[in-house]
Amino acid sequence: MPRSIFIGESFFCSPPTRNPPHENFRLPIGINCLHAVAMSDTAVTIAGTGSYVPEKILTNAELEKRIETSDEWITTRTGIKERRIAADDEFTSHMATKAGLRALEQAHLAPEDVELIIVATITPDTLTPATACYVQENIGARRAIAFDISAACSGFLYAMEIARKLIAGGTVHNALIIGAEKLSAFVNWNDRGTCILFGDGAGAAVLRKSQPGEGHILAMDLGTDGSLTHLLNIPGGGSARPITAENADEHLATLAMLGKEVFKHAVNRMKSAAETVITRAGLQAEDIACVIPHQANLRIIDAIADRLSVPNEKVFVNLHKYGNTSAAAVAIALDEAHRSGAFKRGDNIVLVVFGAGLTWAAAAIEW
Ligand code: UT7
Numbered sequence: 001m002p003r004s005i006f007i008g009e010s011f012f013c014s015p016p017t018r019n020p021p022h023e024n025f026r027l028p029i030g031i032n033c034l035h036a037v038a039m040s041d042t043a044v045t046i047a048g049t050g051s052y053v054p055e056k057i058l059t060n061a062e063l064e065k066r067i068e069t070s071d072e073w074i075t076t077r078t079g080i081k082e083r084r085i086a087a088d089d090e091f092t093s094h095m096a097t098k099a100g101l102r103a104l105e106q107a108h109l110a111p112e113d114v115e116l117i118i119v120a121t122i123t124p125d126t127l128t129p130a131t132a133c134y135v136q137e138n139i140g141a142r143r144a145i146a147f148d149i150s151a152a153c154s155g156f157l158y159a160m161e162i163a164r165k166l167i168a169g170g171t172v173h174n175a176l177i178i179g180a181e182k183l184s185a186f187v188n189w190n191d192r193g194t195c196i197l198f199g200d201g202a203g204a205a206v207l208r209k210s211q212p213g214e215g216h217i218l219a220m221d222l223g224t225d226g227s228l229t230h231l232l233n234i235p236g237g238g239s240a241r242p243i244t245a246e247n248a249d250e251h252l253a254t255l256a257m258l259g260k261e262v263f264k265h266a267v268n269r270m271k272s273a274a275e276t277v278i279t280r281a282g283l284q285a286e287d288i289a290c291v292i293p294h295q296a297n298l299r300i301i302d303a304i305a306d307r308l309s310v311p312n313e314k315v316f317v318n319l320h321k322y323g324n325t326s327a328a329a330v331a332i333a334l335d336e337a338h339r340s341g342a343f344k345r346g347d348n349i350v351l352v353v354f355g356a357g358l359t360w361a362a363a364a365i366e367w
Helices: 033-042 060-066 071-078 092-107 131-139 152-168 226-231 259-280 298-308 327-339
Strands: 003-006 044-052 056-059 082-085 116-120 145-149 174-182 200-209 217-224 288-293 348-355 359-366
Touching: 044 092, 044 152, 044 217, 044 327, 056 060, 060 071, 071 298, 082 200, 092 116, 092 131, 092 174, 092 200, 092 327, 116 131, 116 152, 131 145, 131 174, 145 152, 152 174, 152 200, 152 217, 152 327, 152 348, 152 359, 174 327, 200 327, 217 259, 226 259, 259 288, 259 298, 259 348, 259 359, 288 298, 288 327, 327 348
Parallel strands: 116 145, 116 174, 288 348
Antiparallel strands: 003 217, 044 200, 056 082, 174 200, 217 359, 348 359
């Protein structure tokens, strides 16, 4: 059975123009609005973003020379024109480090003051230790707790919610969250159904407690449906099906996907997750300045924008440049949208993602 998690809001007292908070949230009897405002000390803001993509560009035209495909098919079915491919000696941790340093610089946070690093990835440098440990060493964040999470394309928002709760609860004062992937190392380059979709890159954000006058994360929604693991996975290379001399030719350690099924679930789950956070934040669709969705397929993005009644010009898209970079996709898009001025301080934005698991998540943020 699908499971959705509701985790309490940090915004308790809606201004008059907003809808009431989500019905699941109830102020305890005897607690009035002033108390609730005081509790918003635990509000968490995004203080900086950063991203990095490798130099090498792989265009649709180049793929036409390698496999039976066409720029026309890829463009009309996905919206992707090109993707970035990491060098052989460029690992997930290297990309994560570069994106992370850019986010720290924008947040004016010194690496030695970082208290938590979470890397969301399905393409870690090594099965153990975590890629976050390499990042900690690379940036010199000696005080930071560092670990990875695996939630596929939803990983960056899962990391955001974990970091938000650890900051709000007082465990740490700040967090560097990173979505980073070297998917090119886990793609079967002979499978035209998948290899045209994916690319490499990393995106990052710095979270800390919100100061007076700053925006904050208004609401989040996370969900998982483990009955659908077969729709999108990397079947081999784990303890269930290790790669051996006997199965080495079967491409078991590469991405396998039932695209049409995934497509259908992606639209439904992202639509409902986005609606959930918009409602929990006390907003209406017209209050949203920018929607930043997972960058997997332009047709999925258009379908969600349509169902949410958000005009296309408010929906940030960069998948034509990078393809699907899984956990990195929404993080890179957030950074590019932020740096390009797609939204400004005080604007409400919505991030929404979907991936293997199946997993999905959304965040409503006042910037
Ligand atoms: O990040 C996690 C979430 N992932 C997603 O959201 C991905 C969701 N799925 C999709 O984006 C789409 O399903 C795909 C882009 C993967 C595929 O698009 P589709 O419209 O579902 O195509 P299809 O797989 O049904 O294939 C249609 C036809 C088939 O040929 P026939 O059987 O109709 O003769 C395929 O063999 O297109 C063929 N085809 C290709 N043709 C040219 C499949 N891949 C290619 C290709 N080039 N690269």
